[in-house]
Structures are given as C-alpha cells and as structure tokens.
Amino acid sequence: MPVKLTEVARHAGVSLATASRVLNGSSRTPAAGIAERVKSAAEELGYVANAQAQALARSTTGLVGLVVHDIADPYFSAIAHGVQEAALTSHHQVLLAGTDIAGDGGSPGDAELAAVNAFISYRTDAIILAASRLLEEDPRLIKALSQYITNGGRVVTLGASAIPEARVLTVANREGAAALVAALVTQGIRRFVILAGPHERNTARVRVEGFLQGLAGEKIEPLAVVHGAFTSKGGHDATLEYMDSLGDSAAVPAILTHDAGSPVCILAANDVMALGAMTALRSRGLAIPADVQVAGFDDIPTLRDHSPGLTTYSLPLEEMGRLAAEMALTPAGKQSHSVTG
Amino acid sequence: MPVKLTEVARHAGVSLATASRVLNGSSRTPAAGIAERVKSAAEELGYVANAQAQALARSTTGLVGLVVHDIADPYFSAIAHGVQEAALTSHHQVLLAGTDIAGDGGSPGDAELAAVNAFISYRTDAIILAASRLLEEDPRLIKALSQYITNGGRVVTLGASAIPEARVLTVANREGAAALVAALVTQGIRRFVILAGPHERNTARVRVEGFLQGLAGEKIEPLAVVHGAFTSKGGHDATLEYMDSLGDSAAVPAILTHDAGSPVCILAANDVMALGAMTALRSRGLAIPADVQVAGFDDIPTLRDHSPGLTTYSLPLEEMGRLAAEMALTPAGKQSHSVTG
DNA sequence: TCAAGTTTGGAAAGCGCTTTCCAATATATG
C-alpha cells in the first residue's frame, strides 16, 4: 500500500536501479539532473524506503537489540539512554526487550532467551546484553549467541559472561565495592550489614564479594549478609526481615543503633536496594543517617533528588550504554573495554 | 550466512512450501510425520526464521514503535514497561526512540519526526506517541502519520493530538490537576506557587490549566506561575529562580514560610519537577513539609522510596502503556480510551 | 577521424520467505 520505489522510478521516468541509486546511498551517483528528478518524484509521492526490503537485499538491518532486566529501573533506563544515543549516531534503531516480563511461562532466563531469539530472528546487527549475566548461563542461550556471532552478529555484555566471542564491557564491580567499603571505614564506620542481591546474578554476587574483600582487608566481619531481590522491594523486604530476625519486631533493634558504640551501615548491592532499605528503616522509625547509615552502588541518576543523599559507588551508567553500543556497532571495534566509577 | 528455510527443507526432504507451513503458523498443517521431520531438521540446523523476509512476504512486521521523550525519566520508563508487556502478549517487538536525544541538529520536534520516519521505514505495525504532543504539531509529522495510517498503520497518542485518525488514550490531566488542588485546599492550604512546564507541551499546559481552574473554583489566586523544563533540573532551577526573585537570595524568603499565616504549596506540573523543587528548597535550608509543601503529578514508581512522600495525582503509568499498546495492536480495536488517577 | 577508455542508465538476478494455484494422492460414496 505505501508507495514503492518502482512508482517513484516510473514517475521520474528512470529505471528502478537509478532511483535506488539516488535515493539510498549507493557508491554510484547518477547525474545531477536525473537525481533531481528522482528526488522530487520521491518527495511528491511521499516515498519512504521499506527498511525490511532493504535489509533483505543488503543483508544488514540497521537494528541493534538491547536486553535489559527492567526498563523501569533507573539503572537500566540510564543505560538504555546511552545506548540510544550511540545508536542514533550510527543510524541504528534500538529494539528493546525486558527480561522481567513474564514470557509464555517457563524457567527464569527463558525471557532472556526469548528476547535474544527474537533479535536474532530480526537479524539485528548487534545485541547488547545489559541484564546481569547468570552464574550458570543457559546453554541454549550460549548456543544461539555463538551461532549468531559466527553468522556475523556482534554481542556485547555488560560484565563478563560465559558467552565465548562476545565482546565485554567490564565494570569495576568488585574493585568498586571494595573501594566503597574502604571509604566508609575511613569515615569511622566499622559495623556493616550487607544487603546482597540474588546469588545467581553475577553483578550482585561480585559486588558482595568486593564488599567482603574490602572488609577482610580491614579485618572486619560483617554483622550479617542478607539476600533479597535486586530491586527496591527486595532491599525493603530483606531489611525488614533482618530487623525482625534481630528480635522483638515492635521495638527498634538495639543492635542497629549507636548503642553498640559505632554506627551501623547497611551496604546494599545496588542503589535501588539501598533506597528500599532506607524506606524500610524509616518505617521502623530509624533516622538516616543518625541511627543507621546506608550505602549503595551505581549512582543512579534519580539519586540526585534524594535526601539524605546516599553514599554510593558511582558508575557512569549512561556512558556505559554509549560505550556498549559503540562496541556493538563498530564492525572491527574494540573487543573489550572497562569502566570504573 | 545463517541457515535458511531452503536448507531445512532440503535436509528434511520436503519442499520449501511444506517447510514454511510447518515452521511458521500457516493455515495448512502438513501431516504429522512430515512435520516431525521438518521440525527436527530445523532444530538440528539451528534454524531461526528471518523476520525481515517474513515481513516482506507477509507485509506485516510484528514491530511496534514507541516514541518517548527521555527513557531515563521514570514517567516514560514506566510507560515503556507497560508497552513492552502488552507487546509481548501480542508477540510484537518494540522499537524504542527518545526525542530528547539530539538528532542531526535542527529544530525541536525534528527528533520526533526522525523517529517516526524511521518507524515508518521499518513498517512497524503501529506507532505509540508517548512524548507529550506539541501545541503546534509539525505539519510534516502530521502528513507522515496520516499517510502511515492510510497505509494501514495504527497510531495512538497519549493525550489528544492534532493527528487526524490517530487513536487517543485520553489522560485526566486537567481534571486530575483540579482535583489535586481541591484536595490540597481541603487540607487547609491556600497559598500556591505553580511550577509549570514548557507552554508548548500540551500535557504540561493542560495540567497548569487544571491547577488554575481548581484554584479559581476556590477563589484563590496563585502566588506565582513559574516555568521550567519538564525535568528534575527544570523544577530545581525554576524553584531557585523564583526564590531569588523574592528578594535577598541569601535569606530564606519569608513569603515561603508560615509567617504569612498559612503554608505555601509548590504545585509542580509533574513529579520529577516536584522532586527537583524539593531539592532546591532543601538547598536553601527549607524543611519539607514543615516550611513548604510540595505536590506533583503522575505518581512515578520511584516516589515509593522518597521521604517525605510527595503529594501527587496518581496516574496508572504502566497500565497506560499497556492500554496504549493494546489499542495500537488491535486491528479493529478501541479508537479511544481514557484513564483517570 | 577512429580506437580506447570512461561514464551512465537499465535489465535482471537475487535476498529469504509466504502463498496461490496445481497436480497427485487418499478417502468417501454409490
């Protein structure tokens, strides 16, 4: 139904080949006069090239797939923003998929596999995996991506993965976590509760390892390591559970306050968990940072408007998205890259 | 390079037509035995259908385009999340574009036009316009979308637009704003400063109209109406400017505190502006809500973890995204729909 | 002026699928 190139060509009195050459960047450029005729015919008819047909003929789609966990999470949306930016400069469109959305049922990780398969089906020029990699990658995922790469597709992951040949944007999760602990200790804090994410998520696990490593360096044992979902609610619920585990849930657990001599700091595996933790603490009447301190990881943009400010390890999220997209869209580009806070 | 249907067919000893029929939902289903052969051949070879070729042959792409302003803004990312959800259930992929990203230069609105043109080029089955419509829509945009709709594409806008034939998801911006004012007045507040967004953005303007309408109903004149960008920074800066305009910038403007008898409430056109305003107020040493109150609009999910809580008009953002996508993806579906908070 | 070289436009062969016909079987009916 839309007007096609054939019609433009006929309208301009030239062949299909010529029309194609003037309208879409070909190496051959028809004479100025002809070109003008074709252009105005296209303009007049409101011609818009069919990218699907072009993709088929050129065997490159101008699409880049981005897999995030939850686009509504500030961490991922900041990255997505950066990806979009870089995609635009390379004239690519972004295909977005979120793995937090229940697929047609199935085990966790199925959503990611489905997303990747969809992207492969659309023959995206590259796929960016921003959702945190799993400790045990799904072999089907690995197989699909390997084949994709073999066929000329590019894959970049944020953080290491078990996917051979994928380019990786290394993030200073472990080092950052350790550094954060060191900074907090310098501030005089020596009692920590670690709010860990799901163990199978590499990002979450590695950060906790970094925390523990940092603490070990200072000869400190954490008061506890509690696990929760990698979300605000996860941080909130885990914090509540922890407090309850401390004793009478009606009263403010004494251990959390200064009573014991030094302030306690809740060290969350990421900012949204930290924010959830703060909400939980407040709901129990604890003041932040007077009674309890809280630290996070990521420096999500929305922190800007939080008060009191969260102590956090700052990651250049948007820049990370941009870098990942650049790595993905540069045919012979960098195979790896790393970012620090 | 990837394995194609022809190869699967050859491998299974059947024709191309048969292979196509068993692998991709056709109305005709080959005999069970044959089907099995084809399926295992496909599995064995790791066949993934080329969606581009299918799109060309079927003249439907399974793509839906979503235009937002800034995906990193919680408002848009919540909507995007909803869109994704609905898209998944209709087996569609979402193509995302943000209009806040500088295109190849040009006037404001060009980014949206570029995004829409890209979507049209990819022949998305539908386009969802979530970025707030402009008071003066770009005629080129209108023309492109009209043609798109004529050609069978579906367009849905969040909030009314000047695009004929577009389906619209009406949002109770005006009514909600008025209702919010009424609720605040009931709480005893009678002095308001309106933090308006850019006048040319319909969403922003209509909300302010609703605020003014609500105030008029109570026979109240706002202390002031100040404009700023529709972002956290916009709310922040506008608030600071307003305070400065009140006099000695070093001191806390007396007019803002209870001194004058009743508390002042800053009424922002959306939540992110309100959050920015709160940050600005705090930076001047004002306590919220003790000294000044702040109200927003949208009820973005991230508000959950803000303290003190923001008074706001709650919009079902995610649901809105879902509805918009449903309207967009249902061929003969609802032409319009509306949501209230 | 003519051979050799250079542009330039067009015909046609794909790109990887879907789907319409057709022909060939298989099944049902008398």
Add this chain to the structure above:
DNA sequence: CATATATTGGAAAGCGCTTTCCAAACTTGA
C-alpha cells in the same frame, strides 16, 4: 469398482529493494 471429494505436497510467483553486469553514449588523444 468407478467417480466425486478431500487432503496433501510442490512449483512458482511475488514482497520491495540492491547490485552486478551490459550496452549505449560520451570523452579523450593521436
């Protein structure tokens, strides 16, 4: 058992482009 009727698989014509060849039309130089 012959005929009518379903089923079933396959050949081939597209879907809307790009791009490789070709041939025709120009240049150029001697």
